[in-house]
Amino acid sequence: MTMSIEEISDRMEIQDLLVRYCYAVDHRNFDDFHNVFTPDAVIDYSVFGGSVGGVDETIAFLKESMPMFSSFQHMISTSRIELDGDTAKVKTICHNPMVMPMGDETVVFTCGLWYVDEMVRTPDGWRIAKRVEEKSYMKDMPGLPTSGPA
DSSP: OOOOHHHHHHHHHHHHHHHHHHHHHHTTOHHHHHHHEEEEEEEEOGGGTOOEEOHHHHHHHHHHHGGGOSEEOOEEEEEEEEEETTEEEEEEEEEEEEEEEETTEEEEEEEEEEEEEEEEEETTEEEEEEEEEEEEEEESOTTSOSSSOO
8 A cells, every 4th residue: 555645744743743742751741741632632541540631630640640650661662543634543552661669679560551542633733632541461560469460
């Protein structure tokens, strides 16, 4: 299948948007976090015990929960992008190691998930209108059993 220049451009812009999200979260850059989503976006982090709401509610949740971690790295890949004019359905794998100081010990645990997104083209470029996290796995999270599915 041959892609048009516009479709190639759309796909590259969407990939860039996904990367911008990761950098915004990992660097706690909430101004850029705002610029990744539409103003009326719905963000659902509930599968890992997080918030469900708009951009401002999600930022409030992140500001409250992120200080317990000294670092994290959202690593994304294998995006499936289904374009339909000015909308797109996108599913992306995320592997996210998280570092949590626990007294004299530092624990590193990993979340594996998919981002399931609905995106729209806006005058300012592609934005996420809806994001839902789907859980794949958790490994070595404090308080979870060390064997068996999480």
